[in-house]
Amino acid sequence: MNSHAELESIAALDAIGAATAEESSAFRAHLASCAECRRARDEYEEAASLIARDLDPVVPPPDVRDRIFTAINRSETEGEVIDARNRFGVSRWWMAAAVLFLALWGWRELSVRVIREKVSTSEAELHRLAGQNQLLTARNEKLSAEMAALASQDTRTIALTGQQVSPSASAKVFLEPQQRRAVVFFYNLPANPSDKSYQLWILRGDQPQPQSAGVFDVTQSGGASISIENLPLATEIKGLAVTLEPKGGVAQPTNTNFFVAGST
């Protein structure tokens, strides 16, 4: 390994291009960490220039000056062209970056919109399911009430039989007198037209007019059920009957064509 003094001596040779490749390499590697040798290098290079400065100066021909200034003007112009190209290149990169940014921004906006739509759809689905849940809860409560009515020890059964318009039809009424409620199951009723509904009537002993107990529809299966709350006292119920009425039901029966009917 070369000592500092040896490396500084190499600086003397390096300044006149006389150092070997190995010496130059070692010296240049050493320079990075040695301010003293960097100063020595600078001073030796300046000293080497004395060799040239000692020579007799010779004025170059005038056309050399012209050629040099023509060359630097040309290099300036080329430099401007290169600068312009670089600027164009830079702007082209900026344009590419801008396009990429817009594409990413657009993609992001699209993604956000899709996500919003998904959220909206999910919210609608959630709302629909909540509605279904409410419906099922109501049905569950209804079924629970029906089951309670059916299972109660006090429950009375009343059979309704098919009449002239539907002789094969029938129904069973499960009446819970204490709770003043009942569940009625219908069988083999013909499907009602879309503009009509079946309506159950309570024939009361204390009133001359029948009382509506509810409206229901019958599908092709011929079956249906209906729960009745707030029934009159059992002692006041003389019988039950079903008529076909305008859709949604009416206050009083419009006809006496009973589909099923029965007395208590």
Place this chain on the structure above:
Amino acid sequence: MTAAMNSSFETSSLLPAVATGDVRAFEQLYDRHSSTLYGLLLRILTNPDDAQEVLQETFVKAWTNAKMFDSVRGSDVAWLISIARSRGIDRLRSRKIRGDREDEAGREVSSSFGFIEKRTGADDAIQSQEQRAVRNALSELPEAQRIALALAYFEGLSQSEIAEKLGEPLGTIKTRMQLGMKKLRESLKAFR
């Protein structure tokens, strides 16, 4: 020698202004140093056409690379000389590769005389104090050191090539060049 020729020793640096694209500064730089550089290139290349081409390359490079100049490290002229010499030696070596026999024939005489030329009394009269100091410093070098330095500096020869050319041991040549350069470095203090 004219006063304009001796302008190489001007101390104010023009290269920082050239680096900013100042053409006037570049014109001054050319006027101040072109003669020194052309003299050097003629000494290296001997052929005026080659010397003029390399001079042109040197100044164009100075124009384009002026931003790399560091005035703390040295003078304008030393930086320009470094460029000119490097390009001159490159041109010389490429000619040697081409086998320019005529060039080699002329060079034998040139290298044997070192770099101190005889000058007239009139020349000495117009020399600046600094330039005289340079010449005094160089004249104080032993001839053997001057020749070794000249062969390296003007011919671009390696230590071993110089040793072979002069028939001296390699170590002797290296020591001569190192001693010569140390004396020149010492002489710089006289100009500062």
